[in-house]
Amino acid sequence: MRIGIIGNGGVGKALIALIHEKKEKLAKEGLHPLLCAQLDSTGGIYDVEGIDLKQLMHHNDKKEPLKDFPKGGSAGLSIDDVLEENCLEVLIELTPTNKETGEPGIRYITKALESGVHVITANKGPVMIAYHSLKTLANQKKRQFWIGCTTGGALPAINGGLIDLAGAEITSITGVLNGTTNYILEEMKSRGCTYLEALQKAQKDGIAETDPSLDVEGWDTAAKLLILTNVLMDQSKQLSDIKVKGITEIDQAEIGKATSEGGKLKLVGRTRIEKEKILMTVQPETLYPEDFLFQVDGKNKGVHYTTDTLGDIAILGGASGLSAAAAAVLRDLVNLHRSGCG
Numbered sequence: 001m002r003i004g005i006i007g008n009g010g011v012g013k014a015l016i017a018l019i020h021e022k023k024e025k026l027a028k029e030g031l032h033p034l035l036c037a038q039l040d041s042t043g044g045i046y047d048v049e050g051i052d053l054k055q056l057m058h059h060n061d062k063k064e065p066l067k068d069f070p071k072g073g074s075a076g077l078s079i080d081d082v083l084e085e086n087c088l089e090v091l092i093e094l095t096p097t098n099k100e101t102g103e104p105g106i107r108y109i110t111k112a113l114e115s116g117v118h119v120i121t122a123n124k125g126p127v128m129i130a131y132h133s134l135k136t137l138a139n140q141k142k143r144q145f146w147i148g149c150t151t152g153g154a155l156p157a158i159n160g161g162l163i164d165l166a167g168a169e170i171t172s173i174t175g176v177l178n179g180t181t182n183y184i185l186e187e188m189k190s191r192g193c194t195y196l197e198a199l200q201k202a203q204k205d206g207i208a209e210t211d212p213s214l215d216v217e218g219w220d221t222a223a224k225l226l227i228l229t230n231v232l233m234d235q236s237k238q239l240s241d242i243k244v245k246g247i248t249e250i251d252q253a254e255i256g257k258a259t260s261e262g263g264k265l266k267l268v269g270r271t272r273i274e275k276e277k278i279l280m281t282v283q284p285e286t287l288y289p290e291d292f293l294f295q296v297d298g299k300n301k302g303v304h305y306t307t308d309t310l311g312d313i314a315i316l317g318g319a320s321g322l323s324a325a326a327a328a329v330l331r332d333l334v335n336l337h338r339s340g341c342g
């Protein structure tokens with residue numbers, strides 16, 4: 001399977017390492033990913049014979065830009081240059097999330113699908129802004145569009161909803177969907193860290209967004225809630241339809257109050273139907289032991305669906321992390337292969 005990757009940040013580098021590490025396991029099910037192209041914002045590498053992953057990992061360890069890779073590296077290499085070669089079967093899109101425009105992700109995904117290339121993305125921007133049109137384009141082109149990493153990385157929230165809740169109507173979605181804020185709140189509670197110390201730790205571990213205000217102001221949770229709602233409840237909501245409050249004003253006193261009441265403060269996203277209207281909120285809430293998501297601690301996340309025919313379904317775990325996010329992208333690649341494509 002000839003693949004290309006756009007983005008060589010935390011997730012991109014972890015994905016290269018994971019594909020290399022899992023080579024034999026993947027080969028056992030007939031999947032042989034051949035990385036033919038990788039791009040960042042300054043250029044990239046194109047090699048139709050397949051980029052040597054070990055050499056690329058070494059290059060990444062030295063923090064050298066892709067354009068300086070000895071075989072096939074060039075400044076200014078673009079997605080158009082790569083797609084013109086007609087070589088790729090799958091494009092993996094890993095550029096930063098832009099919640100206002102969805103760019104550059106929307107542009108890259110559109111170009112790839114138009115060229116008949118399957119797409120996997122971890123980038124929430126294009127999915128929250130243009131999921132239905134991108135999915136329609138993918139269907140028209142008989143190509144696949146996988147988004148399993150966009151709603152909590154390793155947490156199988158969206159694929160679980162799409163595949164395992166098929167045929168049921170989802171009547172509400174509740175999620176603790178952001179590992180960074182969950183981790184910050186727990187560090188503040190259990191270690192008495194300040195908000196800023198805990199945020200710096202999350203940034204050091206690579207789980208905070210490139211722009212961490214997306215995490216702490218609640219926008220990452222809102223983006224994931226929006227994707228789950230639009231995709232699983234067939235809605236066309238926008239970010240502006242969600243009432244969003246983050247954790248930036250939470251202090252030790254509020255955390256202490258929740259603890260003394262036997263609860264835990266968490267950043268919770270909710271979609272529910274009231275009087276036939278969809279209501280969506282993201283805000284800090286105190287959860288109690290009887291809540292499905294009470295046990296979601298540390299960098300973990302969780303989602304709770306109520307449905308008409310399948311009852312209550314909760315999915316918990318999937319701690320945020322670069323390798324975990326890369327593994328969620330690989331999961332989509334394996335499922336794409338299992339579906340008979342590539």
Ligand SMILES: NC(=O)C1=CN([C@@H]2O[C@H](COP(=O)(O)OP(=O)(O)OC[C@H]3O[C@@H](n4cnc5c(N)ncnc54)[C@H](OP(=O)(O)O)[C@@H]3O)[C@@H](O)[C@H]2O)C=CC1
Nearest residue numbers: 007008009010011040041094095096097104122123210325
């Ligand atoms: N980190 C995590 O745990 C998770 C991340 N995600 C999502 O995955 C995506 C990638 O995350 P992450 O790897 O952490 O992000 P990083 O910021 O670490 O990396 C982003 C990469 O995209 C490249 N890039 C930026 N703009 C462009 C452009 N216009 N054209 C080509 N390449 C570009 C950057 O290149 P350069 O270095 O040259 O600027 C960089 O290599 C994001 O959308 C994020 O929301 C999803 C789940 C979990």
Ligand SMILES: N[C@@H](CC=O)C(=O)O
Nearest residue numbers: 178179180207209320
């Ligand atoms: N910043 C996010 C990473 C994955 O989406 C998080 O903290 O969960």
